[in-house]
Structure formats: C-alpha cells, structure tokens
Amino acid sequence: MFAPKNVCPVPFDQQPLNEYLALKKSCFFAWSVLSLNKYVNTIFSIFILSLIFTIPIVSILFYHKMSLFHVLFYSILSVNVLFILLFIRLYLGWSYIVKRLLSATVFYEESGWYDGQIWIKTVDILTKDRLIGLYEINPYIHRIKYSLLLCIFLFILELIILYLI
Template identity: 45%
Template sequence: MIKSSVSNCPVPTEQQPLNEYEELKTSWLFRDCALNWREHIKKMLWIWSLSWVLAGPVAAASFPPHKHLAQFILCGALGASIGVILLLVRLYLGWYYVSDRLTSPTVFYEESGWYDGQTWIKPEEVLNRDRLIATYEIKPILRRLQLTFASLAGMFVAGSIVWHLL
C-alpha cells in the first residue's frame, strides 16, 4: 500500500483513496480493465462464452435448435450477455466509486465502526495528485466500460431487428 505524502492524514490506511485505487488496480477482477482493447474484448468474449453454459440449455428448452436455430442462437446470445452485463456493472461501479473518492476534496472515513464517521479535507497537493490519477488512469477505464456497454446495446438492437425479421 502507498502511504499518503501527508503525515497528519487521519484516514485509516485502507480507507485512503489512493490506497483504495492501488488495491482495486491489483485486484484480479478489476485489473483486466486496464488491459489493451484486444485483451479487454477477449476477456469479455471469454465471460460471454462461459455464460453460454447456463444460457444454452435455457434457450434450447425454449427454442429447440433443430427446429428454430436462429431463435435459439439469438435467445442464447441474449442470455449469455446477462453475465457480461453483470460483470460490467460491477466493474463500472467499483472504478466509479474510487474515481469519485479520488476527485472529491473531502474524504469520509470510519475510525472504528459505522457509528463514528469523520470527514477529512484533503490538502491541495493530495487533491491535485488524486485528481491526476483519476483523470489519467481511471477515466480511460470508465470510457472503455461505457463503450463496451454501448456496443452491447448496439448488438441488442441488431438482435432485435433480426428477431423481428424472422
């Protein structure tokens, strides 16, 4: 964990926004968001493929593949996308939370429990450092996740059009 450059910071180490960012950045679930586009797409396709394990049998029960192949594929693809959407929501909310804590001029923290919360006003140097990290490290990740959401929405629209044409 990185310690704050301000020695009089009353915020517990694990609740300091910079340390929350470092922890999130190294977490197995969240670290893949910082990969290049190709790796990011591969990970999303991998999750989507694994989701087919659940979505495939449900789609086959509704639309037997030997009778309604196109409907089976579209229904299965939609069902498998739910796993990707849930993952994307979790990733987005985690990164957004840390970004919000970094860009905020104050830090709410708990000293020993939920009943004794305090607020610390960041010194200017800490606020500037945190905002730089949020701008140059986290904002691109949030944009990538937003574009992934938009791509999924576009695929849903395309799938709906194809469904209505069948």
C-alpha cells in the same frame, strides 16, 4: 504510496489511493485495466465461455419449442444481458473510486457507521489523487462506458431481429 498517519487520519483501507490499488488488483476489476488488445481478447473469451454454458441451459429450458437457430439466438441474447450487467458493475466500481480520488474531501468511518468523519486532503495528496483519477482511471471508465453502450445497442438490435423473426 499511502499517506502517513500523521498527515492522513483516514484508515488505510479507506484511503482513496489504496482503494484504487486494491480494486486494480482484484480479480473482477483487473482485466478492465489491461491493454486494449488484451481487453478485447478477454471480452471475447468471456463471451465464448458464457455462450458455451448458456447454450445447454437454453436448449434444456425450451427443448420442444425451438430450432437450433433459436437456441443459439436466445443464448447470445442472454450472454449479452450478462455483459450489460458486468459492464454496469465495472462502471459503478471505477466511477466510485474516481469520485473519491477527485474529491477534495474524504468521508471515512473510524470504527463503525456511527462515527463518520470528513477529512480535507492536503494539496499534495489532492494533486496526486486527481492526476491518478484523470489520467489513469478516466480512460478505463470511458472504455467500459463505450463497451456498455455497444452491448446495449447490440441488445436492442437483437430484440428487433427477434421481433421480426
């Protein structure tokens, strides 16, 4: 799936298609490309596990000031902040890869920061990269973006409820 060396002078690990495949296989990013049911189940599982870990921490930090309701509410609020950071990281990682796939040029470094080069993709490689970027990665980016917006909305709603209590 990678471009041969005589066609592409970019090092193997810096080729956009290989960066995409490596990101897709990584533990942190792999669950974001699952089917929609598995994606929602994974988010729910992460939420429950995070809540289980944050409830004792919040109760220890504020043990004399809060009721059980407040402990649970602050735990949910902290898990929501964790999810916002998680989705921002996912969005930035995938958007970097899709930017490199859709671009007609690739910036790469041969041996260090001081010798950067720019390679202009051939028509075949550019077409293949753009198809992958538009039809495989963009739906994941949109899913992550909507998940992030939902988390931000819920966070604002939680802050309003906290202010009213």
